[in-house]
Amino acid sequence: MPLTSCEVVRCETPVARCATALRSGRPGSRPPVAPPVRRGGPGSRTPNAEAARTARHHRGGPTVHDTHPARALVPLPRSVTVPADGGRLELDARTVLDAREGTEDTARVLRCTLGAATGLPLPPGSTGVDGGAVLRLRVDETVAAELGPEGYRLEVTASGAEIAGGAAAGVFWGVQTLRQLLGPDAYRGAPLPGRPRTLPHTVVEDAPRFPWRGFMVDVARHFTPKDGVLRWIDLLAAHKLNVLHLHLTDDQGWRLHVERFPRLTEVGAWRPRTRLGHRASPLWDERPHGGFYTHDDIREIVAYAAERHVTVVPEIDLPGHSQAAIAAYPELGNTDVHGDAAHTAPEVWTDWGVSPHVLAPTEAVLRFYEGVFEEVLDLFPGEFVHIGGDECPRDQWRRSPTARARAARLGLDGVDGLQAWFTRHFGRLLAERGRRLVGWDEILDDRGADGDGPVPVPGAVVSSWRGYAGGIAAARAGLDVVMCPEQQVYLDHRQDAGEDEPVPIGYVRTLRDVHGFEPVPPELEGTEAAGRVLGAQANLWTEVVEDRRRAEYQAFPRLAAFAEVVWSRREAREWEDFERRMAGAHYARLDALGVAYRPPSGPRPWQRRPGIAGFPRQGPPPSV
Incomplete structure (x- = not known):
């Protein structure tokens, strides 16, 4: 239905080309990259473009539609057009779902979520x-040309609602916006009696800024059971985040069953006790802790994520952070190092920090991990595989005759170059199988004997965690980058300086701080290297x-702010507007989902951890 009178609640202009696409959890499919877009000018094919051009534009200030549900969308869409009639579409038992070719998975998810929340069957x-109303889902080539594969156009009129996506992913993201327009009750698991089930007449046109909109959860230090991982996927999808990075292995636990090496989970998945709080804390939980994912668990996780257009990126950390693996198979370690207790055969580590135990640089270790990766690649069909590469101490290598001999045979000046040897080996292995290596920014530190600048593996992706510097160097060297600086987007860091903040770690990173994070640093702005920034990730x-x-x-709520950073255009983000949208509806959505978020006023009494020591850092974080 053409809109003859409308108001644009917010209209964003196009964003620059994203660097590259991501492959989803399903073989052969790719979560998309938005192409350059020119919209709203002469020749625009966007429906209602003329109305949008003649309407008033607002930058987050109050409008006559301030209470309209479209004014509380998170993350902020590119444009929202609200007709002056203020009409609403009622959903009831007569409502049907018209899912066109390519949208079947999204239709199934929509029936599961919206059907549960409203009690409506939504028959085809x-x-x-x-x-009754029609909810129509379809893939549209025009939308793809104008907004990219992840873009969508949602229109609600008196007769129904239509979501046209550039590809299946765009349709799915449009459904997330539709759920928000229905109100917080759309996130409940059962219908509440007497509540309205209506959608406001609206037109939303939207597309993401970055193709990599990620979240990493460390399941190695404290295990997250399968149902918890599925919940994370639902929460990410609801915020239009599309990458789940699982940190599967570390010194304190190995979380993936490997059939050819069963002791990795028989031994490596369990530790006898756990320190409570930071490593300076004297308190211990004396209960054993552990758990792992079976192959079928992983297959379910990957399939569940793919249906929601979330890519699962597995991380097998090496050559450091490997004490759990060495505890299971001691021959993986530097067995020729002797002399103090720190270098004896270890158990799965019960403490925090950086373990001195690292993998031995031997052919046998390479063969072992090749076997591990063969199973990893069978379980995770996505393009990207993370090999860690961070915080690898060299002390054992310096004391190991075997390691020193290996470095000499490779023509290295010393053992420091052995990490690059590991990185290059597994980078080649992954490339031969059509995958791409991802590593923390330490993979740039060592070039090895054949190194030529900070390019450890052609095609590698760098997770820049120690600040922006690693990402800047990688982008300038022609490598793709995911920005995840600890000073900005490490969500284990404390949210406030108050004494009641539970187990305070790191710098204060408030909700406003995260909302102000910018993935493309000034050093790259306006340069070709800026196109190498795939996006960002909160860890x-x-x-x-x-x-x-x-x-x-x-x-x-910081992940909601981060979602806006990676989805919405930088110039359109305003803190006061985001804060208003959170208070207006998004906290209520989180409440409906049962999310145990930090309230704006501070932790609730049961969220505090009195007496458990943290490690707060004072002052603002360094800019690096």
């Missing part, structure tokens, strides 16, 4: 029963985060 059909390490409720407290 192309026309409403007895004049949640779990040394002091022992369960789901603690994890949700640390993640939310």
